[in-house]
Amino acid sequence: MLIHEIVHAYIFTNPEVLNGLTQHAYMLQNYIDGIIGSLQTFFPSLTSQQAASLALGGLGDDITGTQAFADVLTKYGFTTNMNSRDYFAFYSKLYEYGTSGTSCK
Amino acid sequence: MVTIKHGYTFLLTVILISNVLFTQNVFAQQVSSKYKHELKKFMKFIRNTEFKQYDTLKIYPYLSNKNLFMISLFGTGVYGLSNEEKTYLIKEIQSDTAKYYFNRHWMKNVQFVPQNQKDGWRLSKPIFLRNYLLCAFSFATPYDPDFASQWTYLYKKENGKWSRLLLMGKILGY
Numbered sequence: 001m002l003i004h005e006i007v008h009a010y011i012f013t014n015p016e017v018l019n020g021l022t023q024h025a026y027m028l029q030n031y032i033d034g035i036i037g038s039l040q041t042f043f044p045s046l047t048s049q050q051a052a053s054l055a056l057g058g059l060g061d062d063i064t065g066t067q068a069f070a071d072v073l074t075k076y077g078f079t080t081n082m083n084s085r086d087y088f089a090f091y092s093k094l095y096e097y098g099t100s101g102t103s104c105k
Numbered sequence: 106m107v108t109i110k111h112g113y114t115f116l117l118t119v120i121l122i123s124n125v126l127f128t129q130n131v132f133a134q135q136v137s138s139k140y141k142h143e144l145k146k147f148m149k150f151i152r153n154t155e156f157k158q159y160d161t162l163k164i165y166p167y168l169s170n171k172n173l174f175m176i177s178l179f180g181t182g183v184y185g186l187s188n189e190e191k192t193y194l195i196k197e198i199q200s201d202t203a204k205y206y207f208n209r210h211w212m213k214n215v216q217f218v219p220q221n222q223k224d225g226w227r228l229s230k231p232i233f234l235r236n237y238l239l240c241a242f243s244f245a246t247p248y249d250p251d252f253a254s255q256w257t258y259l260y261k262k263e264n265g266k267w268s269r270l271l272l273m274g275k276i277l278g279y
Contacts, residue, residue, distance in 0.1 A: 060278020062253035
């Protein structure tokens with residue numbers, strides 16, 4: 001999530017990069033691979049799918065229903081059925097609820 | 106003789122159809138009035154809790170399940186529900202996408218936002234379970250290009266009063 005906010009900070013100081021896109025749409029288009037790579041560098045035990053799930057988290061309700069988001073889900077091996085266990089948010093929820101990962105102290 | 110026989114057949118058919126229509130209509134009204142009654146009480150509760158910080162609540166003029174209840178049908182969000190109840194929820198969420206137009210008596214201090222604008226809260230239809238003792242309800246923030254979020258909760262009614270039971274799902278934009 002910190003990486004996500006760093007990208008926001010970058011966009012806020014360079015708004016011209018958006019070229020008409022919203023910040024999250026721009027992030028979806030350009031930064032998901034980068035965030036996945038960063039996460040796996042910091043946490044080598046993360047699988048690509050787990051890292052992708054975390055990278056896609058926080059993009060919000062306005063974008064999760066779009067075709068661009070559906071395409072990205074397919075690219076990373078997730079289903080587009082938002083009520084399936086193979087939906088991206090299921091993996092990120094495991095971290096959110098402390099079922100996976102190491103809880104903050 | 107043939108005419109009389111046809112007359113009886115016609116009369117019986119009319120009686121039969123009337124009977125079926127009347128019975129169904131009465132049943133529909135009973136279900137509908139009970140739902141409307143519980144809906145009004147529930148929406149009042151939602152206005153006074155989830156949206157209590159808003160002096161005026163800007164919402165769309167209808168309730169709809171479309172694009173709401175995201176990620177609410179698995180994991181801890183359905184803890185305690187039977188498979189039949191989960192199946193019922195899936196059916197209501199995925200099949201019932203018709204708009205149910207808002208009645209001003211449901212909530213105080215609301216302002217309806219035209220459907221072509223994006224600055225209103227989106228509210229789902231309340232989905233009642235266990236004879237109106239549980240309710241699944243979902244709502245999403247006014248459209249924001251970057252930070253739109255939505256929440257789905259399960260609520261319970263005890264001694265006639267609603268309260269939050271558990272978080273079923275949320276999608277946060279940050």
